[in-house]
Amino acid sequence: MKFALHFGNNMFPDPEGARRLVRLAEASGFDSVFAVEHVVFPENYSSVYPYASSGRLPGGPSAKLPDPLIWLTWVAAATTRLRFMTGVMILPQRNPLVLAKEVATLDYLSGGRIDLGIGVGWLKEEFDALGVPFERRGKRADEYIAAMRALWASDAASFAGEFVNFDKVSSNPKPVAKSVPIVIGGHSEAAARRAGRLGDGFFPSIGTQVDIMPLLDLVRRSAEQAGRDPSKVELILGCPGALPKSGTDPRAAVEARIAHGAGRLALPVTAFLPDLETTLARFGEEIIKPYANA
Numbered sequence: 001m002k003f004a005l006h007f008g009n010n011m012f013p014d015p016e017g018a019r020r021l022v023r024l025a026e027a028s029g030f031d032s033v034f035a036v037e038h039v040v041f042p043e044n045y046s047s048v049y050p051y052a053s054s055g056r057l058p059g060g061p062s063a064k065l066p067d068p069l070i071w072l073t074w075v076a077a078a079t080t081r082l083r084f085m086t087g088v089m090i091l092p093q094r095n096p097l098v099l100a101k102e103v104a105t106l107d108y109l110s111g112g113r114i115d116l117g118i119g120v121g122w123l124k125e126e127f128d129a130l131g132v133p134f135e136r137r138g139k140r141a142d143e144y145i146a147a148m149r150a151l152w153a154s155d156a157a158s159f160a161g162e163f164v165n166f167d168k169v170s171s172n173p174k175p176v177a178k179s180v181p182i183v184i185g186g187h188s189e190a191a192a193r194r195a196g197r198l199g200d201g202f203f204p205s206i207g208t209q210v211d212i213m214p215l216l217d218l219v220r221r222s223a224e225q226a227g228r229d230p231s232k233v234e235l236i237l238g239c240p241g242a243l244p245k246s247g248t249d250p251r252a253a254v255e256a257r258i259a260h261g262a263g264r265l266a267l268p269v270t271a272f273l274p275d276l277e278t279t280l281a282r283f284g285e286e287i288i289k290p291y292a293n294a
Helices: 015-028 068-076 096-110 124-130 137-153 189-198 213-225 250-259 276-292
Strands: 002-006 032-035 083-090 114-119 157-160 165-169 182-185 201-203 234-237 262-268
Touching (some): 002 276, 015 032, 015 068, 015 276, 032 068, 068 083, 083 182, 096 114, 114 201, 137 157, 137 182, 189 201, 201 213, 201 262, 250 276
Parallel strands (some): 002 032, 002 262, 032 083, 182 201, 234 262
Antiparallel strands (some): 157 165
């Protein structure tokens, strides 16, 4: 079992705080740290934020939310073992060729420590501001995944689709493993099916207002229907019972997630505040270390 800290860049947007967080996470035995994304914050929006009962984005327009790839570049340089993931990047808003170049460069410079978590987005007003169609964003994301993987796999790559077309182009440097794991985020059946068909992982985001457990079976069924091994799709789940001050047995909570097939648990860094040094070190010693030695 691996453990991750979520919401790194919005909770620690400043350079010194970011380095402090990831160095403590690495020393405590965490596998990875996640960074979230929104390019702009529309002050007037009717779209419903799906990860809080209020339906509204946390924070406000003045809250600092660094670009995840640039923030991850900064913290990757401050660590040696820790992995990093966008959790999640809104893929249809990005140019896939530019993004493939950026992610491959980051993976190359970090020694292969990057996962690309992607979602299709929910905030229509943000798409409108960026001039990107909100409609058919799922289909656009599917093509972008395939196009990026083609660029990472070899030189003189070609791709012909509805949204992406290129002929015999090369993008270097390549990722260390000639690809970057792509984790599909989201809480919908469409996201679960996409993870089964195309993903290296599935991350039903923390705080979703729906029961995500049925989606795990849908991931497995979709993988089988696509001729893939379901065990190759990593399940990244939250685990409220494992958090400090949860009032429950953290080991039992972790074991319950293992029983559901989880390979990594994503825990909000806010649960370890304010005494980050003490709580992360204690969690590493009492929870992470026993599983690392199992």
